[in-house]
Structure formats: C-alpha cells, structure tokens
Amino acid sequence: MTWLDISADSPFGPENLPLGIFRTGDEAPRVGAAIGDHLIDLAPLAADRLPDVAPTFTAPSLNAFLALGRPAWQSTREWLLDLVGNEANKTAVEPHLIRQDAVTMLLPFEVADYVDFYASEHHASNVGRLFRPDAEPLLPNWKHLPVGYHGRAGTVVASGTDIVRPSGQRKAPADDAPTYGPSQRLDIEVELGYVVGTPSALGSRVRVDDFKDHVYGVVLVNDWSARDIQAWEYVPLGPFLGKSFATSISPWVVSLDALEAAELPLGKQEPAVLPYLAGELTNLNITFEVRWNGQLVSSPPYQEMYWSPAQMLAHLSVNGASVRTGDLFASGTVSGAEKDQRGSFLELSWGGREPITVNGEQRTFLEDGDEITITGWAATPHGPRIGLGDVTGKILPAV
DSSP states (O other), rough: OOOOOTOOOOSSOTTTOOOEEOOOTTSSSSSEETTTEEEOOOOOHHHHHOOOGGGGSSSSSSSHTTTTOOHHHHHHHHHHHHHOOOOGGGHHHHEEEGGGGEEEEEOOOOOOOOOEEEOOHHHHHHHHHHOOTOOSSTTTTTTSSOEEEEGGGGEEEETTEEOOOOOOEEOOOOOOOOOEOOSSSSSSOEEEEEEEOSSOTTTTTGGGHHHHHEEEEEEEEEOOHHHHHHHHHHTTTTOOOHTTOEEESOOBBETTTTTGGGGEEOOSSSOOOOOGGGGSSSEOOOEEEEEEETEEEEBBGGGGOOSHHHHHHHHHHSSSSOOOTEEEEEOOOOOOOOGGOOOSHHHTTTTTOEEEETEEEEEOOOOOEEEEEEEEEOOOOOSSEEEEEEEEEEOOOOO
C-alpha cells in the first residue's frame, strides 16, 4: 500500500524501491529511489532519519552506500518503505518527487572488478552443440564448478550508451589466414548482474551462506559479444577482445531484500557439488524480454539457471581472491529450453543458419543502427511483480 498514485503495471511499485544515480540539468549527480514514474531525491529527506547514511546519498555513485554493509542496507529499506507507505510522510516527500523522464540516469556504481559466468545449462549446451557437434555439449568441468572469466570493468557502461561496432581479427573456418576489420557477427547476451557491497579480505573466501552479507542487489546486463572475433581468439585462454569492448547495465539496482519473495529453491545438481559450493541454495523467478528494434524476439527465464549466485561468489573467492565494493559479477547468458527463450542471437539464429524475422527483415546478427532493449521482472507468489527496469543500447558503425 502507498499514498502515491502508481499504475498497477509499473515496474517500480512501493515494495521495490531500487536505487540509482540521477542528474537534473547541471546539478550534481546524486542518489534516488524509483517509485512509479517518479524518483525520490533521498539526500534532503535522510538527514534527520538516517544521519549515518544521508551523506552517501549526495555522492555521484552508490559505492559509498554499498560500503556501509547489510545493517545499513536494511535500515535504509525500512525507512524507504515507511516513506512511501505512511501517508504522514506525504507532505515531506512530495517536494522531493521528480519525474523520471525529467532526469538523466547515470551508471549506478563505479565498477571495481567485473566477472562473467556461464551458469545456464541450456546456453552452454546450445553453444557446445554449435561449436562441437560431434562431441558432448558440456565440457567435463561444467557441472563441477561455475565456469567464468574476468572481464573489463572500465567498459561497463550505463544503459542508453551507444555501442560502437568493434573491430579485430577474424578467421572463418574456410579462410587460410585471419583478416582485420569490423565484427560481422555482433551479438547480445541477456544476463543478470550481482552488485557487491561489503568487501572481503585478500586470502579469505566468501562462504555460500554469507552471500547476502556481501551482495546488495542486481542489475540487468547486456554483455555485447563479437562472435567472429571471439571464435578466433578464445582458444586456449578464453574470451578477450570479443567481449571487452562494452557491457551495458541497467540504471536501477534492485535490492536482494526486495527480491526475497521471488526466491525459489535451486534445481537439483548432479553430480553433487564439492562442500564449499553446497548449502541452502536459491534461484530467482525472473523473466526477461528482448526487443530487437522494438520487436519481442525472446523471453529467457532465469529460474532455470544451473548455478546459483551464492555459488558463483563462493567460487570466485575460494582461492583467496578478495571482493571489493562495486564488484560486478554476472550470470552469463540466460537461456531456456525453448527456442523463444534463448538469450543470444548466436543461439536464436542457430549460428546464423536460421534467420529471425525482425520487422519484416531476415536477420541473424546485429546491423548498424539496430537497438536492443532488455527488460526484466521478478514474479512473486502472492504479490505484484518486481521490475528490474531495462537496459538498452544502439549499434553505431565501426570507427
């Protein structure tokens, strides 16, 4: 319940209240909380009620707030729920409500490190069938550990940032030698990103059961991928230039507490995982929608992911690698069992052999001028959907 007039189909209802960084005109960037079509400018309201937290709301990123840790995250959420749920706060809050279409949304946090996983069995199996048709789809290690790679934090960009088509070395199977030029197989990857708040010490590790003490919330991720560059370079060390040119994230960080009602038990894992990956594991009942130049082409379901985010974080740190405030780790491409649930165009077009009709045109990979928008929401058993907002990007020609 709330005293605000909010549409029933708004992604940002009174139980959500995600945080982001906004700017109005020439004013300094600062923290806001999304509510319906508006956001709440938090700093002027928090001074009396949350004196220890209030200074972080004037910062140009969420990092200072994230570094406060779980007790501060929880007290802030309780305060926000009271702000929008208690009509006694109406007079105080209304002067600090700003329409979202009147602001510029920025990158919500400074990305410290970026790690990308490969946690969907459907996606990994599809890729295996495409690239290794005469072998088992999954490599031997895949069901024993969450496979991942370290990405490039400096090229994580805010939703709405144009994406310049990358250039690099490409070599088709029939070519005698590699050539250099713009990627001809530019792709997307639908992912869910997890935002670390509380750091860990170098030489220690984060246990599965401590996941929520370290991770504040989630963002939508589009990990743009140049498949032709990737295919030539990734043996033997894995993704590099085919991935590092750009990764887009949504502007609003939805807290794990807001998503609690959307948690589901993780599916059965066979064979049994090693002890450091075992525990009471959950997944999230999230559905994504991918629009290619405005047309819905896919709806990947996150609830079918094989590896849980708690296992990803535990594996990321099991060797003693520290995590830092602002770290981002992503799920890898989210794909379901059906064709219209595939989270990359590599899979959706089956390696380019099965074109997709987009607004009357036959397409396989991205062309200059194309725009991709990914939205997502979490379903709860007895309440409204929790929206994750959207992440969008338009392809510009290579330079």
